[in-house]
Amino acid sequence: MRKIGIIGLGHVGAALAYTLVIKGITDELVLIDKTDRIAYAEKLDLENAQIGLQTHTQITIQDYCQLRDAAIVIIASAEKTPTSRSEIAIKQQQNQQMLAKLAPQIMASGFYGILLNMTDPCDVMSTELQRLTNLPQQQVFGIGTLLDSMCMQRTIAETLFVSPQNVQGYMLGEHADQQFTAWSTINVNTQPIANVLGRCKLDYQALETTIQQRAEQIITGKGYINYSVATAIILVIQAIFSDAHLLLPLSSWDPLHQVYISQPTLIGRPGVLRIIDVALTANEQQAFEQAASSIQHKLMAEKATALP
């Protein structure tokens, strides 16, 4: 039996629950939100939706004990959707306090599966979540720059008139605040992007700006991102269930910097299998170091404000 838990049934959690149900990816789904009526309404709506499906998903709500034998729990709870990426930092303290309440309840159930964190600031909160649950680092990670990398694939694909699937490579660093396009990792139609851009005389800086603006435009436009992020989470869930050994830019533990940071991460049934070292250019390595410092700084600021 495949069992998944979702904590936080806002825009992301609800879109994810719907996608899991209509694709028949999980046999059991545990839905938890701080508001009972939201969880109850989502259960009824998803149960009605199943009348038109050939698959069945058993849905239970508001019961942390049900997480005991879940394979994966997705943390999609937040105090309030940030309306801009800069607001994410302001929400950090509230979200940290929220995770401090959730984590003991998850662990009290006897849960020993994989925790996938969505809550922003993603790298900081993933670090916190591992500390709070004390689960092995292999079993805790965040969505990191996966969605941002999808934005990069789409932007480059549209510019060069190719399928986004023909664009491989990563956005790395700290999701939202200090993320960067690792140009040296990007191939288009198997060619290094440097060759392709050189031929088309395209400007890296202009392209980087368009990539970075893509997610921001969605957030300013409708106030949140849900469909694309739900798809990104489904990709991770299926890689875990099928033990795919898939390489994705996720927020995983970096022993050198002692933080979670978005880096190329190999995913399979146990969770993180290993981090893949990519040869970055000197500038990209510097951007990665800055991202690590930014995450460390936010964690230290959090500790300082937590003191009595």
Ligand SMILES: NC(=O)c1ccc[n+]([C@@H]2O[C@H](COP(=O)([O-])OP(=O)(O)OC[C@H]3O[C@@H](n4cnc5c(N)ncnc54)[C@H](O)[C@@H]3O)[C@@H](O)[C@H]2O)c1
């Ligand atoms: N990394 C990414 O690419 C990415 C993309 C989209 C969203 N996000 C992040 O995902 C998180 C969720 O986004 P959203 O748009 O769904 O937010 P939202 O505000 O729509 O939903 C949050 C939900 O969490 C619930 N909640 C709050 N406190 C809770 C608690 N203690 N226990 C259980 N539930 C609780 C709220 O009731 C609400 O339903 C945010 O932190 C957002 O920034 C990350």
